[in-house]
Amino acid sequence: MSSRKKNPVWAFFASVRLALFLLFILAATSIFGTVIQQNQPAAQYVKEYGEKTAHLFQVLELTDMYNSWWFLSLLGIFSLNLIVCSLERIPNVIRLVKKDNLTIKTEQLARMKIRKTLALPLPPEQSIQRVTDYLHSRGWKTTKREKEGGVLLFAQRGAWTRFGVYIVHLSILVILVGAVIGSPTFARKVLHNEKFAFKGSIMIPESRETSFIYSFASGEKIDLGFTVRCNYFTIEYYANGMPKTYLSKVSVLENGKPVPLKDGSTVHDLKVNKPLTYRGITFYQSSYQPYSDFLTVLVDKKTNQKENRIIAGGTQIKSKILPVSFGIINQEVRGEAVQRIKIWFSDNQVDPAIFWVHNGQKAIIKRPSGEYELTVKQLYATGLQVTKDPGVWFVYVGCGMMLLGLFVAFFMSHRKIYAFIREEAGQTTLIFAGSAHKNKVGFEKVFSRLVDEFQQQMA
Amino acid sequence: MNSSQLFGITTLCYLLSAVFYVALLVFKKKKAGTIGLGFAIIGVLVQTAAIGLRWLESYQMGIGHAPLTNMYESLVFFAWCTTLFYIFMEFKFKARVVGAFVMPFAVAAMAYASFAKRINQQISPLVPALQSNWLLAHVITCFIGYGAFAVAGGLGLMYLLKKSGIKKGKKQDSFTGSLPELKVIDDLTHKTIIFGFMWLSAGIITGAVWANEAWGTYWSWDPKETWSIITWFIYASTLHARFTRGWSGSRIAWLAIIGFVSVFFTYFGVNFLLAGLHSYGAS
Numbered sequence: 001m002s003s004r005k006k007n008p009v010w011a012f013f014a015s016v017r018l019a020l021f022l023l024f025i026l027a028a029t030s031i032f033g034t035v036i037q038q039n040q041p042a043a044q045y046v047k048e049y050g051e052k053t054a055h056l057f058q059v060l061e062l063t064d065m066y067n068s069w070w071f072l073s074l075l076g077i078f079s080l081n082l083i084v085c086s087l088e089r090i091p092n093v094i095r096l097v098k099k100d101n102l103t104i105k106t107e108q109l110a111r112m113k114i115r116k117t118l119a120l121p122l123p124p125e126q127s128i129q130r131v132t133d134y135l136h137s138r139g140w141k142t143t144k145r146e147k148e149g150g151v152l153l154f155a156q157r158g159a160w161t162r163f164g165v166y167i168v169h170l171s172i173l174v175i176l177v178g179a180v181i182g183s184p185t186f187a188r189k190v191l192h193n194e195k196f197a198f199k200g201s202i203m204i205p206e207s208r209e210t211s212f213i214y215s216f217a218s219g220e221k222i223d224l225g226f227t228v229r230c231n232y233f234t235i236e237y238y239a240n241g242m243p244k245t246y247l248s249k250v251s252v253l254e255n256g257k258p259v260p261l262k263d264g265s266t267v268h269d270l271k272v273n274k275p276l277t278y279r280g281i282t283f284y285q286s287s288y289q290p291y292s293d294f295l296t297v298l299v300d301k302k303t304n305q306k307e308n309r310i311i312a313g314g315t316q317i318k319s320k321i322l323p324v325s326f327g328i329i330n331q332e333v334r335g336e337a338v339q340r341i342k343i344w345f346s347d348n349q350v351d352p353a354i355f356w357v358h359n360g361q362k363a364i365i366k367r368p369s370g371e372y373e374l375t376v377k378q379l380y381a382t383g384l385q386v387t388k389d390p391g392v393w394f395v396y397v398g399c400g401m402m403l404l405g406l407f408v409a410f411f412m413s414h415r416k417i418y419a420f421i422r423e424e425a426g427q428t429t430l431i432f433a434g435s436a437h438k439n440k441v442g443f444e445k446v447f448s449r450l451v452d453e454f455q456q457q458m459a
Numbered sequence: 460m461n462s463s464q465l466f467g468i469t470t471l472c473y474l475l476s477a478v479f480y481v482a483l484l485v486f487k488k489k490k491a492g493t494i495g496l497g498f499a500i501i502g503v504l505v506q507t508a509a510i511g512l513r514w515l516e517s518y519q520m521g522i523g524h525a526p527l528t529n530m531y532e533s534l535v536f537f538a539w540c541t542t543l544f545y546i547f548m549e550f551k552f553k554a555r556v557v558g559a560f561v562m563p564f565a566v567a568a569m570a571y572a573s574f575a576k577r578i579n580q581q582i583s584p585l586v587p588a589l590q591s592n593w594l595l596a597h598v599i600t601c602f603i604g605y606g607a608f609a610v611a612g613g614l615g616l617m618y619l620l621k622k623s624g625i626k627k628g629k630k631q632d633s634f635t636g637s638l639p640e641l642k643v644i645d646d647l648t649h650k651t652i653i654f655g656f657m658w659l660s661a662g663i664i665t666g667a668v669w670a671n672e673a674w675g676t677y678w679s680w681d682p683k684e685t686w687s688i689i690t691w692f693i694y695a696s697t698l699h700a701r702f703t704r705g706w707s708g709s710r711i712a713w714l715a716i717i718g719f720v721s722v723f724f725t726y727f728g729v730n731f732l733l734a735g736l737h738s739y740g741a742s
Contacts, residue, residue: 016703020696027692034682034733066680179678199675238522238584246587272587273673284675285587387675395677399664406660410653 013084022078029074033065067185079176086169093166096414097159102145102152106420114444115433116451120458124151124423131419131430134454140417150422161412162437167405171398178394184217198222198388201286204230205381206295207308209253213386224281224386227253231267233288233380234360235337246285247271248382252278270384280388287383290336294328295379301364301371310379316344323347323369328376329354338378345374413438417447462516463580465509466535470569472502473542477566480558487637492555496546499562503542510539513582522584527598530730531580534572536598537726538565540606548610552647554639560613593669601662601687605722607655608694612719614648618712645707648715656694663687682733686725693718 012018036057037044045054045063061068109115120127128151132142140155180186187196194215200222202213209229212221232249248270251258258266261276268276275284298307300322311317316327330342338359346352347367357363360377413436420431432451436443479495482488513526526532545561548554572578621638638644666684671677678684697714700706706714 016699020699020704023692023696023699027689027696030685030689030692033680034685034729038680066685240584242584243587244584245590271590273591275672275675282675284673286674385675389675392671392677396668399667403657403661403664406657410657 010084010088013080014088016085018081019078019085022074022081026074026078029065029071032062036062036065038066039064075176079173082169082173086166090163090166093162097162101154101156101416101418102143104152104154104418106147106149106152109418109420109431109433112418112433112435114435114440114447115431116448118430118432118451118455118458120421120428120430122428122458124421124428127421127428127430128153130458131421131454134457135417135419138450142419147420150420153419153421154416156414156416158412158414161408162414164405164408164410164412167401168409169405171401171405173398174401175395175398178391178396178398180391181394182389182391184215188217194218194220194222195388197390198386200386201384202228202386203287203289203381203383204228204250205291206230206233206377206379207310208381213384226259226279227256228283228384229253229258230382233382235288245271246288248285248384250276250283250382250384252276270382280390282387282389284385284387285382286385289381289383290338291379291381293379294341295377296326297373297375298322298324298326299373301373322372324367324372326374332356341376341378343374343376345372411439413443415443415446417450460512462509462513465505465512466569466573469502469506469509469538470566470573472498472505473538473562473566473569476502476558477562480556480562484556484559484637492558495558495562496549496555499542499546499558502565503539503546506535506539506542510535517582520582522582524585524589525595525598526582527594528585528589529579529583531572531578533598533602533726534568534578536602537605537609538568538572540602541565541568541609544603544606544610548647548651552643554643554647556638557610557614557617557647560617561610564609564613588673591669591673593665593672597662597665597669600658600665604655604658604662605726607651607658608690608715608719608722611648611651611655611715612722614644614651615712615715615719618644618648619709619716622709622712641708645711648711649701649707652694652697652715652718656691656698659687659691659694663691682729683725686721686729690718690721690725693721 040063042054042058042063045057048054049057057063061070065071120130122130128144131153132144135142135153135155140157142153142155145152145154182197184194184198187198188194194217198215199217200213200215202210204210207230209227210224211227212223214220215222229251230248231251232247234245234247235243236245236247238244249267250270251266251268252261253259260266261268261278270276270283270285272285275282277283293310293312296309296311298309298319299305305321307319307321309317311328313328313331316325318325324345324347326343326345328341329344331338332340340356340358342354342356343363344352344354345365345367347369349368353365353367355363357376360375363374363376365372365374415436416434418431418433420433422429432447432454434443434447476495476498479491479498483492483495510526513532514523517523517526527536541561542565545558545565549558572580617638618641621641621644624636624638625641639647663684666687667677670679670684693714697706697711697718700714701711
């Protein structure tokens with residue numbers, strides 16, 4: 001300790017002054033990134049701020065400041081400060097926790113702020129037993145030592161709460177470690193393994209599948225190691241036209257076969273706030289893309305033969321398995337979303353049927369050749385954000401530790417109680433004394449209740 | 460009776476409460492303080508009913524969700540948290556006159572929510588991003604923190620007023636004389652900041668977990684997130700300055716005020732001045 005203390009570098013990183021300075025600098029510099037929009041194209045800054053200022057932004061990396069070398073360095077120094085500062089102080093806390101409190105000089109008790117002297121009607125030996133039993137019944141386990149002129153009892157609670165603040169410090173480090181582990185930049189530039197942690201996205205048209213995604217950072221393909229299929233996508237609206245649900249029904253395929261997911265089903269309803277995690281990779285509903293093509297499902301009601309096809313608007317097709325042809329001859333569109341579709345349907349025996357159906361709704365068509373069910377739905381692609389973040393559990397554990405640590409540090413304290421029993425001129429006297437390292441007012445109340453109830457018991 | 464009428468009554472109660480607390484401060488009539496507290500309690504009860512009713516109304520409209528989803532509802536909730544926290548504090552610490560510095564915040568929030576043109580009072584359905592159980596946890600934790608910090612800011616202001624009153628050597632019967640002892644205000648400010656800090660931390664954490672559920676990133680340095688961490692840094696420094704360097708008095712009072720300005724910006728400024736993901740709260 002003493003040799004460390006002399007080391008000026010150690011002393012610098014151990015100081016609270018540095019911590020205060022760093023907290024201030026982190027707070028102050030963070031403001032830049034909220035005022036200057038981050039990660040815009042370079043031309044945008046030139047347009048908005050002029051050539052010179054835009055250049056300055058670039059030099060100082062203010063356009064992506066939270067990933068800039070100087071901001072990350074600040075966070076690095078902050079971590080170092082947390083570590084050194086805690087290492088510097090923890091030995092002292094351990095000493096306080098392990099301290100032999102019975103070595104206290106009994107004269108000191110008389111000077112403690114929270115204390116009470118009582119006269120007891122019992123001889124010392126019995127009194128010691130009574131006090132010990134009483135304290136024990138109240139959850140204060142005592143230790144005992146003979147002192148000059150009497151016997152000292154000591155009990156303490158919550159000694160470990162002195163570590164509360166260090167739990168908070170450690171929690172910040174755990175969160176930062178989690179952030180590094182889950183960082184795509186770290187995976188790419190340090191581990192040289194982009195698959196370790198990444199963020200990316202992919203558009204999958206309905207009825208199609210993919211086994212790769214595109215990385216946000218590099219724009220390159222990342223192989224998933226399995227296949228994801230979008231079976232279906234739809235948007236539901238509220239009566240006032242606001243979107244209510246973006247829903248993708250997705251399946252995961254291994255070796256071409258759908259695998260059971262979390263709930264046992266092979267289809268997951270992917271919505272905002274309801275992502276799908278498979279093999280550590282999480283898929284989020286993030287966007288969509290309407291097409292001018294249509295997804296069609298034709299079923300022969302008698303034989304249940306089924307045919308899936310994609311056709312363009314204004315075209316017609318001939319079924320490959322059934323003796324019918326159909327086509328889309330008109331559509332009603334609101335924005336980019338098709339509302340109703342006009343269908344032409346023929347079995348080449350009588351006049352073709354021509355009718356309107358709502359997008360995605362089943363139509364039953366009876367013809368001399370049989371009964372058919374046709375569903376025509378505008379084709380969408382679902383836009384998924386795809387993330388692999390192996391550090392997220394560190395972050396969550398760190399968050400939990402932080403809340404726990406804050407609670408311990410702020411609302412719990414190390415409380416001590418001394419009881420000194422001695423005999424003076426045939427009279428047994430008892431000095432109760434106590435201390436708490438925080439919330440002294442609260443402890444005073446606990447202490448006086450403890451003493452009062454003891455008095456009542458003795459009387 | 461619908462919820463907006465009840466919110467109107469709430470606003471009136473808070474206004475009267477603030478007026479009587481200020482009267483207590485100026486005229487030092489004990490009765491004024493009692494009436495002020497009475498109005499605050501009635502106001503909070505009516506508002507609790509109003510929030511419950513608005514919740515119910517949303518279900519009757521078929522778009523049921525907790526009334527915590529836009530600027531109007533958040534302002535109302537902020538006023539509720541602040542007043543509730545203050546009443547709790549008054550009962551626990553018996554520093555009645557503090558109400559003169561806190562209730563105006565509640566009045567301002569309610570009045571702004573009710574009368575500002577840009578605030579939309581309609582109950583609207585939840586967009587997909589907000590359809591999550593984390594909504595309640597996140598908003599409630601944040602706003603308990605905000606409420607506490609509003610009270611701490613009021614206490615800081617009170618401390619500085621009292622101190623300048625003493626410096627000028629004003630007589631005890633001047634209005635700053637009726638304020639609690641400096642030591643008491645200082646202690647209350649500290650305790651309130653600790654309480655607020657705990658909840659702000661919980662608010663940031665619930666927000667991070669939710670963001671990870673909805674967007675796949677627990678932290679994206681969106682302006683709202685960044686300002687919340689700036690606020691967290693400010694209060695963290697305040698606590699360290701006090702615990703380890705023994706700061707107290709005016710310095711802590713100033714930090715309580717600066718902290719609240721930052722809270723205010725996190726809550727308000729970000730929505731109106733900066734672009735970002737948290738756009739739900741803007742109208």
